[in-house]
Amino acid sequence: MTAQLLDGNALGQKLRAGFKQRAEELAAQGMRPGLAVILVGEDPASQVYVRNKVNACQQAGFHSDKFTFPADVAPQVVLDKIAELNADPKIHGILVQLPLPRQFDADAVLDAIAAEKDVDGFRAENVGALMQGQPCFIPCTPYGVMKFFEDAGISLKGKEAVVVGRSNIVGKPMAMLLLHAGATVTICHSQTRDLAEHCRRADILVAAVGRPKMITGDMVKPGAVVIDVGINRLQDGPDAGKLCGDVDFASVKDVAAFITPVPGGVGPMTITMLLANTLESAERALNA
Numbered sequence: 314m315t316a317q318l319l320d321g322n323a324l325g326q327k328l329r330a331g332f333k334q335r336a337e338e339l340a341a342q343g344m345r346p347g348l349a350v351i352l353v354g355e356d357p358a359s360q361v362y363v364r365n366k367v368n369a370c371q372q373a374g375f376h377s378d379k380f381t382f383p384a385d386v387a388p389q390v391v392l393d394k395i396a397e398l399n400a401d402p403k404i405h406g407i408l409v410q411l412p413l414p415r416q417f418d419a420d421a422v423l424d425a426i427a428a429e430k431d432v433d434g435f436r437a438e439n440v441g442a443l444m445q446g447q448p449c450f451i452p453c454t455p456y457g458v459m460k461f462f463e464d465a466g467i468s469l470k471g472k473e474a475v476v477v478g479r480s481n482i483v484g485k486p487m488a489m490l491l492l493h494a495g496a497t498v499t500i501c502h503s504q505t506r507d508l509a510e511h512c513r514r515a516d517i518l519v520a521a522v523g524r525p526k527m528i529t530g531d532m533v534k535p536g537a538v539v540i541d542v543g544i545n546r547l548q549d550g551p552d553a554g555k556l557c558g559d560v561d562f563a564s565v566k567d568v569a570a571f572i573t574p575v576p577g578g579v580g581p582m583t584i585t586m587l588l589a590n591t592l593e594s595a596e597r598a599l600n601a
């Protein structure tokens with residue numbers, strides 16, 4: 314292996330230790346940071362993500378509330394809960410775990426969250442502010458990726474960055490943050506012609522697709538920084554049931570200069586930055 318590992322567990326722990334201290338300082342002033350998580354339905358992956366987020370809050374000394382609803386709940390019931398949480402002074406961040414069941418208009422649900430509690434940064438208003446470089450909250454997954462660059466001293470100015478995936482929650486905000494940091498950014502997606510050619514030009518390559526091991530060593534420029542956002546559960550073969558990313562770690566690690574593992578890369582950083590945003594929201598509430 315030539316690539317240096319970007320370890321999300323280690324970086325996450327380092328940052329979370331600082332958050333815990335800040336949370337204690339806030340609590341001493343009567344303001345314990347609080348996160349409310351809403352889960353609709355029984356999707357096993359979503360249940361794991363929600364449990365991890367609630368546990369992370371508890372470990373950092375935050376207050377956390379979890380609200381679960383059956384998959385067939387009427388959307389108005391969830392909207393009413395959001396309205397209640399918007400008015401609750403103990404809560405500084407509200408997170409609705411995605412995806413939502415079909416009867417929901419996800420955009421309408423996200424837009425129901427008060428702007429000052431939108432710690433995922435998914436409200437349309439926040440997305441617009443992100444484009445202008447002044448977001449209220451930076452979406453957690455791309456925010457965590459930017460922390461890897463900062464911590465490892467990886468400069469982005471003038472670099473060719475390629476983001477594979479154009480979702481509203483990962484690909485697009487990721488591209489915007491890289492652009493603001495001075496990179497020249499290409500966004501690839503399912504209609505992109507010759508994905509491999511685009512990837513091979515990348516100094517910084519971010520894969521956020523949801524297809525196991527689709528980025529292989531021959532698609533990576535020697536010395537590139539490769540960030541694997543994908544979380545996939547392998548269906549067949551000897552590793553069936555195990556998690557893997559969108560990047561074929563085995564072949565890419567010998568070509569890249571830096572690489573994130575799955576698990577233990579971007580995932581823990583997403584939760585870490587959720588804590589960061591909740592803490593920031595609580596600090597703003599105290600100063601308001």
Ligand code: NDP
Nearest residue numbers: 454478479480483502503521522523542543544579580583
């Ligand atoms: P989406 O399904 O919303 O988006 C996937 C994107 O990949 C789409 O833009 C799609 O293109 C593109 N795509 C699909 N197939 C190809 C292909 N063959 N070539 C190029 N692009 C393709 O997924 P998310 O953005 O929500 O998530 C992506 C992955 O990241 C998933 O594995 C998810 O589990 C993981 N994830 C991980 C997080 C973490 O904390 N580590 C947090 C959030 C997500 P098009 O738009 O044209 O359809």
